[in-house]
Amino acid sequence: MSARYGMVIDLDRCTGCGSCMVACAAEHNVPALPQATARTGLTPMLVRKVSNGREGADRREVFIPIMCMHCEHDTPCVKVCPQQAVEVDKDTGIVMQMPQRCLGCRYCMTACPYHARYFNWWDPAWSPGMEKSLNPGVAARMRGVVEKCNLCHARLHAAKEKAAMAGKREIDPADYIPACVEACPTGAIRFGNLADANDAVSKEARSPDAFRLLARLGTAPELYYKSKESWVRALADASSGGTPEVQHG
């Protein structure tokens, strides 16, 4: 049976600690290069701070983890890629990026409405010896290609391998948990199969507080957000809402 993996991120629970960002970078062997900045760094998971634009005691802030939304319909990055380096995996719903095919034209970065794609400007480099601490399940990041969240695809592979070794066709959901979900100390990031109506995450995605970013574009992201705050929900369609203050990472 095909799955449709997705997430629900409860913004009322996110404290902006950044554990998800560090765990994601460690999982994917992203180097911490001294020349990388907020504009040029590789941050497949980026937590942004957003406020309601007011000052003093009325000011409110929320942290929004932004990553590839894994759009289901008319996936913008897939449409523009001249190399077929991006495709939607029909068995999982994951938007896959194949760095070996990527020529680094960055059309996909321009097309992505969520700014969730990053160009890898430099060869990976670590202090002498530090390469021993790299995750063996993931390759070192390649220079000159576009990178993004792949929902920890290496973990999905490992879970499939484990299931195959046990003679099972389906993976155990407990074996496939992305690094950011595992790292979140408040359980704000939840992961599950949206195609399964009984899955807890699937149910949460259908709750009244759940919303998608820029839903009006019709790309049907597999990432849902949740908040009880109306001003936060208004951010979902930023161009038609107010003018909240977003501090870009």
Added chain:
Amino acid sequence: MKVTRRDLLVWSAGAAAGLMVTPAPWKILDDVSIWSQNWPWIPQPAHGPVEVRQSFCTLCPNGCGLRVRIAAGWPVGVAGMKTHPVTRGALCPLGFGAHQLNWHPQRLRNVQHHGKTSSWRDAQAAFAKARNEGSVVVVDGYPGRAASAVLQRFARKQGGSYRVVASAESRALAPYESWSGLPSSDLGYDLENAQTIVSFGAPMLDGWGTPGRFTQLWAERAAGISDPELRLIQIEPSLSRSAARAWKWIAIREGSESALAAGLARVLLEQKLVPAHGPVPALTIAEAAKQTGLSADAICDLARSLVARPPVLAIARDRDPAVAALNVVLGSVGARGGIIRRGHKTETYLSADTEISNARAVLIDSSVPWNFVPQTEGETFRFAAWGGGSTKADWLLPAFGFLEELTDVPTPPTSAIEIYAVAPALAKPTTDVRSAAQFLAALDADVSSPEKIIHGRCAELFRARQGTLDAQESIHIEKIPSLAKFEEQLWSGAVWVGEPSPVGGLHCELKSWPASAPPAPRENWASDWPAPVLPPLASKLYRESNLREAPERSKV
């Protein structure tokens, strides 16, 4: 056949046109792209058998439980231990990149004397000479470990003193020590049973205490709920992470926390909102309002909302006797959901923050934060795994890094229950390192090794037959057949958890309202790190995003 110039032009044009419709140029372009991205000098992950081991983070005294993925003999990933009774799988953001710290460019790799490379032999000879000439003071940043016992015994035997650099959380418990006569190291916060927590600037949702303990309580009982079961009231001048997520944020003037605590106590006592009787602060409500920038009505409303949902617990960011006194007035000392006594220790530690006079030598353990500078004229021997910039230490001695040393994990400073665990060494030291305990044991054969002390402590716990051993499931210690089995489980990541202490046994006598303390400097988010060296990936948090301010480098 004669080849004309025209033929050459036709062939060239044909070849060029033909080439465009073959896959060859595209394939070559693609291959060149792949080759240039995979040059042999680009580091590749080491491959080998992968296993997952359990251990504990010892970079700060909170001892979070870790699941460490090891490949080819090296830690390659860190995640939280879900079965840990306090952290329940949570880690601070720095913990997730800590396995890269051992190769940090600022790792201390050799003994240094006044900035010049020296040797262990010279360092030992210099320390032995100093010991013979005068008294020795040993400074520890993580008391309660087996290694701490070694340091303590050595200092006592030499007629010197053992001092401790306490964390801000431990310093906040210090006032109760003088009022109750019990050591602050035996006191903890019963967060789990509190219903209202009023934080006077303590970063409750940003790494306060054991990361994960309060954040998970808050996530379960308060996050996103308009009338939550657990009310967090954050009193802070600016909208911090904790203030942004708190049930109520009260913005006051910088440094006026003590005045607000006094004002609240006055309202509580004058309006008889609490049954306790205590000394009434001299500060009037109007004066408290003036100092804090709040209105008198706002202070009265806040006092009423404190008592609206008991038990209520006031938590100071650092040492603040007025906030501690507010807890006494609220009846939250020695009570469920308040400040409780968690064990039966009787030992108090001398603080290392005061002047260390008449010491010939001061030995500083690697657990002491790098930015600690002892106030002494003595010769300083500083153990550290990472150097954080300039230092006033005479000797710099390279210590064990992350997960390179067997150590035990005592109860974290703010915990409400006693715990004990053993963190096995999971990584090979990458340079010639020694711990302060090993250094002292080499000078004095009578000083026991930390490993022997750990075995002794395990035997003591096993003989007492109290508490449980928490691993995949919680087992009462009486059901564990032998000491060997108990030790085996502890060595593989299980945690011993003591019996919950009965409420009571802690009583504070407050004769007069305490004088207000000068406001403690607000610490940078990274300054509690043992050295101001962060895992390289922490740059994602401050340089490659705007999530946090860049850490300050050592001001030493």
